[in-house]
Amino acid sequence: MRIAVVGGGSTYTPELIDGFARLREELPLTEIALIDRDARRLEPVAGMARRMLARAGHPAQVIATDSVERGVAGARAVLLQLRVGGQAARDVDETLPLRCGCVGQETTGAGGLAKALRTVPVVLDIAARVRELAPEAWIVDFTNPVGIVTRALLRDGHRAIGLCNVAIGFQRRFAGHLGVAPERVSLGHVGLNHLSWERTVQLDGADVLPRLIEEHGERIADDVGLPVGLIRRLGVVPSYYLRYFYAHDLVVEEQRSKPTRASEVAAMEARLLEMYADPAVDTKPALLGGRGGAYYSEAAVALIASLLGDRGDTQVVNLRNGGALPFLPDDAVIEVPAAITAAGATALPVAPVEPLYAGLIAHVTAYEALALTAALEGGAERVHDALLAHPLVGQEAVAGELTRLLLDANRRHLPWTVS
16 A cells, blocks of 8 residues: 655654554555655655664555655555745745734744645645546645645545644643543544634543643643633633634734744754764654644544545544535535545534634635635735735735735745736
């Protein structure tokens, strides 16, 4: 069985390989194709992957290639984890919005829109080649912004599901607070990618969220960067990304006084690539834990194993709404628990969403629709409309200035900006 990883030269990849090695009974792979155009990254990462598998006694062959066609041909699943423009583009996404008093972040707000504009056309081109060379393969998208990218894939009829590590991260942290195995914990997770809330935490079928907030509220508040008083008042646990909405001005102030996350990650990646190039290193470095993406490998293995093995278990994924949240269009992409079978993902019933959350979900969903149109069709006016619709931008003058700055900074990635 072949799995292809587009963006296989990412420093994330050894995290994924570690999961493949540890969870081999769930996903018996024979080939792992790592696809990346940057040989300076791909070669050390592929070497590291081979050593990790050899150490674990895993028989899978690692194929390293810069050819999407060669890598995806015959694959049963294709993972997308690419970053168009690299950390340099991310640094712009994180700094440019600050010039207009807006949050600088790579997946939401103006930075998230810039990333969507760069990424959606590239992903759709890759998906078209997957359809031709591996028509039965599932595309698992980990590439941000996951909601918009997944919506683009589904719009074009691809066999695609979006994946994020926020839900599995909460599950693991809550299980740790409770002192139980993660498998005993399930989440009442609802929202969009990077805009979600945990409304229940089930331990063996009983909701223990009030107990968690009462006994571990301070630790949970630290994890999500929000005041414990807010969490106790809401009675739910917002994802960390809600901090950009609930504490916008505070975040902008903090971001203006600190190095960007992109600069931190770039330095970390340079060191990781040095480690991966060392032939004596054959285990996942501790430094990789600071790179982000915790539990990504477990989430990816579980999803692929269920899609290919028709397991019918429940996982939190990004999928077509299809009426699950009746206040959203059917073609919106939502992030909720779903049953995973060989036919794909089917959203489980969702309890009515409170107006406090439904309003923000609907608002951001409308923005995502406009963002996708801008990514597919181009045009400064469409970009302007998407920014005007985003709750973290919203003002006409700000949207106009951000449009000018964003397009100027991303011209080499957006062919339609060249007159």
